[in-house]
Amino acid sequence: MSTTAIRPPPATAVPMTSLRKTALVAGAFYLLSFVSIPTLSLYAxxxxxxxxxxxxxxxxxxxxxVLEMIVALAGIGTAVALYPVVKKQNQSLALGFVGTRVLEAATIISGVVIVMTIVSLGQAGAGPDAVVTGNALIAMHNWTFLLGQGFIPAVNALLLGSLLYQSRLVPRILPLVGFIGAPLLVTSVIATLFGFWTQVSTRSALLTIPIALWEFSLGVYLIVKGFKPSPITAAMAPLSTPTDRQVVPV
Structure with a gap:
């Protein structure tokens, strides 16, 4: 005569879901985009x-x-990582976010090309007659930075913020910060365009803080918490295969 003993399955590590991996990757890319902060002094x-x-x-x-090149690639990385998730909410807005991220990266790389041109001329010692050329290149870089890294992040915040706010993939307070930061950033860009203050100024810095806070807090949240449960995450979650019990003959 034999009996059976019901044993629980051996304890194993819970596998990381694809959604959690996506959140980690996107969050890491967002935080990586802040490595360019030292360029303010490096470009002095x-x-x-x-x-x-x-x-x-x-x-x-x-x-x-080099740091700005990393930022350009990290920006594209955030859009590519988030696209499979946020497209479930609105594919058009998700594609728009990818497009604006790529456009932002293109302006960053254009600015780096201008900077490297200045460096090449400086290493060669272009001579006093090249000062006019230097002024022209500096002006080109300033405008590229203003219209690229200065304006496009506001568009990014509106596109991605709308997707995250509607889907509730993250706490709604995070996209709200982006919604507040976007018009403030645009205000700073317009004020700089019309000469109310310079691109590097206290007012410009203050109006840029909310959009930076939005991107930084989103990156931290995605790394620490991941996506919140929502209809989107439920639709993307893989079906589980439970193992109720293990029967071992005695």
Whole structure:
């Protein structure tokens, strides 16, 4: 005569779901986009048109360009990582977010090309006659930065914020910060365009803080918490295969 003993299955690590991985990757890309903060000081030498007279080694400026390239790729990474999730809410807006992220990356890379041109001329020692060229290149970089990294993040916040607010994939307070930051950032850009204040100023910095807070807090939340349960995450979650019990003959 035999009996059976019901044993629980052995304890195993809970596998990380694809949604959790997506949240981690997107959050990491968002935080990686903040590595360019030191460029404000690294680019300081080239703001003087006499830099191009040279010769100047430009090592710090080159490192600033490298950091901005990382930011450009990280920006595309956030859109590519989030697209499979947010497209369930609205595919048109999700595609728009990918497009604006790519456009932002293109403007960043364009700015890096301009900066590297200034560095090359400075290393070669272009001479006093090249100061006019230096001023032109600096102006090109300033406008590229203003219209690219200054304006497009506001569009990004409106597109992605709308998707996340409607889907409730994250607490609604996060996209609300983006909604507040977007018009403030646009206000700063318009004020700079019409000469009310300079691009690097206290007012500009203050109006930029909310959009930076939106992106930073979103990155932290996605890494720490991941996506909240919602109809979208429920639709994307894989079917589970429960193992109720294990019967072992005695």
């Amino acid at each position: 030498p080239i703001r003087d048109a006499s830099y191009i007279v040279g010769p100047n080694p430009g090592t710090g400026v080159i490192w600033g360009g």
